Amino acid sequence: MDDIDRQIINRLQGGFPVSERPYREAAAWFGLDEAELIRRLRRLLDDGYLSRFGPMYHAEKLGGGLSLCAMAVPEEKFEQVAGQVNAFPEVAHNYARDHQLNMWFVLATETPERIDEVVEEIERTTGYRVYNMPKQKEFYVGLRFQV
Amino acid sequence: MVLSERDNRLIAAIQSGLPLSPRPWAEVGERIGMDEEEVIRRVRALQESGCIKRFGLVVRHHELGYNANAMVVWDVPDERVDAVGDALGRQRCVTLCYRRPRRLPHWPYNLFCMIHGKDRQRVLDYIDQITEELDLQEIPKEVLFSGRRFKQRGARYR
Structure with a gap:
């Protein structure tokens, strides 16, 4: 894990753009291109540092x-x-x-x-x-x- | 927010993660018969209503070296519990903070927070530090470290 991986982990726990090209938008925060951010996220998931990349739901608001x-x-x-x-x-x-x-x-x-x-x-x-x-x-x- | 059948389909489709591809919402939409624009509009509405608390990456804390996790429980007078909860939530390493009901006489605690650290001693030092900084010395508390983890699948929706 390098410095950019750490920045990705710290920043993307707080949120992610909901837009047509979200990876391209977020990649710019780290000075990366879209493909490189996707590659790094896939590796962090494969290596087991991340459990998933997606929504955290509010159970009660979903009726549960x-x-x-x-x-x-x-x-x-x-x-x-x-x-x-x-x-x-x-x-x-x-x-x-x-x-x-x-x-x-x-x-x-x-x-x-x-x-x-x-x-x-x-x-x-x-x-x-x-x-x-x-x-x-x-x-x-x-x-x-x-x- | 009243959830429609289409919202529920979307909620189920993304619960285990967003596709790692340049147009992830278009890909999700293809799977569930919606176009990209509708998916994005519905996800934004779910965020605005708070059904999605946040969107982003979820770490495996053990794998990142956070090997000790303590649930710290406090018996805070009811009139102070909101202020103490807010203050605890702002502390580094506090990853969750909830008010819950006491279960007297066996369980007098009404404020629960999770504190993660690299090892138990560091977590204990950290608890001492926040106790002092927030002036909580008089508040009864207990520290419950976790031992074995028996099951972890997370909640499933839809």
Whole structure:
């Protein structure tokens, strides 16, 4: 990764033109031509530095439900419960964290009402309480990952 | 914004990424039976209404050397939570900041932020620094580092 790659990563996390020739427009920010920017983006994706190049959607505005949930699961049951939880297609990601509430996952559902149903289904399947903590407010975050 | 069936088709078509070609919107349009002008107009409307929060590249933070990620949770008095949330959001390395409901008695925290860093010690130093700079010493907090990641597919739409 060179200096221009780093500039690309830092700048293009913040936005991208929506126009007929967006790569040509953005390439000029880095003193590149269109083909060179496309080549570099493809390489950064292929090398695994980027997960994707596209939109970040606002789940609720698209009519869906989104929530952060946590559970307290005994260590010896953790793998088994993680398997049960991850089997739900609504579980978008799931992290272990070092706390009494040690399993943290995000639910993304097609409708807001579906969140409560999935929470209940997970409680019933696993036998453990689910702490459902949907966001009440999102604060603006200025800088992204700087490289 | 009321989403039409055409908007939904577009939302699904670009969710995994924009084509890396000189006329990406024309290419998207070809796949879903719209011309370039309509695609661009609909994407702009989705941005203006906030359905698309931002458009750009999404990094894999582990691959960029951000190996430690902490969820820092704070129990902020309700009348201060918006001001503290705004201030935290402006800090470098804070990548997300949300207000969420407390779940008493087990969970007293109402403000959540994610802090990423190259290693745990650096993240902890950074938390000390922002605690001091923003005068948050009196606010109870906990730092939850992530361990294993069991699933990561991101949300899917449509």
